[in-house]
Each structure stands twice: as C-alpha cells, then as structure tokens.
C-alpha cells in the first residue's frame with residue numbers, strides 16, 4: 001500500500017468512527033504531514049483521495065472538511081406509467097414568466113454567478129478580436145462555425161477519449177439550439193422521444209414546440225438513468241430519439257455510471273433510437289474527474305453530442321456545439337436555414353481565450369467553488385429547514401434538488417419566496433406533466449455569503465410555516 005493510501009485509510013476510519021464529524025475541518029496539510037511523518041505531497045494526495053471518494057471537500061483557502069451530506073436523498077419514485085403524450089405543463093410558461101425579474105436573489109438560475117467566470121480575460125479576447133481581426137469578427141461565420149474553435153472543442157473531446165473530428169462539429173447558439181437542431185433533423189411531429197424525469201425544463205419546451213410525444217425514464221438520485229426501465233420502454237414503444245443528460249442531470253446532479261452509459265447505448269442501438277446527449281455539465285464534476293461523454297462509446301454511430309460554454313465561460317456569448325457524427329451534413333444545413341451561422345465575434349473570442357489561457361486551471365477553481373457552494377447549501381438546509389426535508393447529493397453541475405416533508409408544496413414555497421425577492425425553481429417545472437409538486441431546485445452557482453445564509457433561513461421558515 002502506498003503511503004498516501006495508508007494515510008487516507010486512517011482518516012477514513014476516523015470519519016467512520018465519528019472521531020472526525022461531518023462538517024469538521026480535517027487537520028491542515030502541514031499538521032497531517034508532521035503528525036504522520038510523511039511529505040506534504042503525500043498528505044495532499046491523501047486528502048485528494050478522500051475528496052475523490054466523496055468523504056471530504058476542499059474549501060478555497062480554508063482546507064479540507066469532512067463532507068456533511070446529512071439529509072436523506074429524495075425518495076426514488078416510479079413515475080406514473082403513461083402512454084406517450086404531448087408535453088402538457090402550464091408551469092413551463094407561467095413560472096418562467098414570473099422569474100423574468102432582475103431584482104431576485106437568483107437561486108433559480110443554474111449558472112455560475114459572473115464573478116466565478118473569467119470575465120476580464122474574455123473581455124480582453126473580445127477586444128483583441130475586434131482590434132486585430134475586425135473584418136472576420138464582423139462578417140458572417142461559416143454555417144458550421146469557425147475552424148479554430150471547432151479544433152479546440154475536438155481537442156477537449158480527445159482528452160476524454162472520444163474521437164471527434166473538427167469536421168463534425170457545428171457551432172450553435174448554446175446547447176439549446178444544439179438540442180433543437182438535432183431534434184429537428186431526426187424527428188417529425190408526432191414521433192415519440194424519451195426524456196429523463198426529472199429533467200431540464202428547456203428540453204421539455206423544445207420537445208413541446210416540435211410537437212413530439214414523450215415517454216419519461218426515471219433518473220434516480222445518486223444513481224442516474226434507470227437503464228432497465230429505458231430498455232422496457234423501448235420494448236413497448238417505437239422511440240425515435242432519447243434526449244439524455246448522463247453527466248450531472250439537471251436538477252438532480254446525478255451521474256450515470258460508465259457501465260450504464262454503455263448499456264444505454266446498446267439498448268438504443270438495438271431499438272434504432274438516436275441518442276441526443278446533452279453534456280453541458282460534463283466539465284463540472286465536483287470531484288474534479290471529468291466523466292466521459294456517451295460519444296466515447298458510440299460504436300454504432302447513434303449519438304449526437306451537444307455541448308456549451310454557457311456553464312463554464314459565459315452564458316451570454318451563446319456559444320455551444322454539436323458533434324454531429326453521421327448527421328453532420330444535415331445539421332450544417334439545418335443550422336444554415338435556421339440562422340445562417342452563429343455570430344462570429346463570440347466564437348473568435350472564445351477560440352482566442354482557449355488559446356491564451358489555461359481553461360483547466362479555471363475549471364479546477366470553478367468546480368471546487370461549486371462543490372463548496374453545494375455543500376454549504378446542503379448544510380444550511382440541514383440547519384434551517386423543517387425536519388424530514390430531503391436533498392440530492394449532486395456529484396457535479398449546478399443544482400441542488402430538495403424534497404419537502406409530507407404536506408409540503410414546492411409551488412407555494414416558490415411563490416412565497418418570490419414575494420420575498422428570492423428566486424427558486426419549483427419541482428413542477430422538471431417533468432412533462434407537472435410531477436414533483438413537493439420539490440424545489442436551488443442553484444449552487446452563487447458563492448456562499450451571509451445574504452445567502454439569510455435567504456436559506458428565510459426559505460426554511462416559509463417551508464415550516466406552510467407545513468403548519
């Protein structure tokens with residue numbers, strides 16, 4: 001056994017036996033090194049090992065803490081078994097209209113707050129592109145997108161073992177346009193598509209706009225997509241496409257394992273289902289270990305992979321992409337008919353940023369902060385919310401999913417919070433027919449501060465009041 005493994009083992013035992021409590025600070029790296037007669041590097045490795053196992057979390061400038069996910073996970077429920085149907089959920093419009101206010105504490109917004117994004121470096125890249133290449137920056141981009149950017153994206157796929165050529169990447173206005181184009185070229189109105197439940201409401205809106213029927217496959221807290229149910233649904237129905245978020249489902253933050261990802265692909269290949277993978281959170285693993293996209297195992301050529309810089313660099317620049325595989329030509333044509341091409345300046349600026357800066361360094365910091373925010377939100381819910389509240393244990397992404405105790409109403413809590421200037425996302429948004437009425441999603445994109453603690457306390461009081 002290596003030295004760091006031995007030290008990690010000792011700390012693991014102390015945590016298991018309660019000598020180190022949930023939420024407590026681990027001894028500092030220096031203390032660990034001196035106390036155990038090992039080098040600083042070994043002590044760091046031991047802490048990183050505990051972090052990978054989900055037992056410890058690093059807080060910037062404060063050290064390592066024992067992870068305190070004290071709340072029970074949301075109950076896994078088998079969703080109502082419904083025949084394929086059109087999305088019918090009035091909340092999708094009503095709630096989003098109500099959230100269109102700029103004065104809210106944005107706990108509803110699954111985006112890192114601007115301070116967590118490299119704003120000055122991106123501003124410099126935008127200025128540089130205008131100063132030194134105004135003609136290109138102000139001209140139409142090719143429908144497929146600028147080659148420099150497509151090359152950079154292909155390189156990132158290569159780093160996670162997925163062979164994607166720059167030639168099959170199509171730049172889009174965020175992941176939303178990517179999903180929309182993919183659905184438009186593989187489906188016709190009335191087709192049946194599989195979506196997860198719960199899932200991101202934007203996917204539901206796109207599917208509704210294209211008049212597709214949905215079947216819902218559960219995404220289980222802490223486990224990911226229910227592969228047995230996915231197979232069963234495909235045996236019972238003709239499914240044209242599956243739109244899935246295996247890496248850190250929004251809202252659960254769950255990760256589908258590599259084994260299940262491969263089983264999903266085999267099942268879909270066998271039933272002739274096109275897989276539209278939304279990998280927008282793949283870079284935001286709280287452990288720091290980027291999980292593979294489905295595209296890595298796409299030996300049947302059935303995957304269209306969608307990605308975006310919205311959650312890592314800037315949501316406002318609206319730069320996303322498709323790795324189109326067998327559908328690349330059709331996707332380029334669809335992109336051309338849709339918007340001719342995405343705006344040049346944001347593409348060139350992101351390519352410039354990626355060339356000049358260490359994206360990985362920025363991501364390391366961002367992931368740590370998000371993990372820390374998630375941990376603190378979880379702790380605050382433990383402290384301030386009614387007993388019996390349940391919470392997901394996100395492994396990445398930007399969301400914490402909460403389930404209120406029996407009798408709790410996520411939509412009523414959403415409205416009460418809105419009246420106090422706090423934005424949240426009610427659970428009813430995350431399914432085709434408004435299920436999850438007792439749930440609420442909070443964003444982990446806001447750095448922890450007193451205002452946030454106060455808001456969590458207020459939300460807990462409102463939830464308690466509701467329960468009487």
Ligand SMILES: Cc1ncc(COP(=O)(O)O)c(C=O)c1O
Nearest residue numbers: 110174175176200250308310320
């Ligand atoms: C799962 C998922 N897909 C897509 C999007 C939209 O991404 P973009 O801003 O790149 O269009 C979001 C945004 O919250 C999301 O959570």
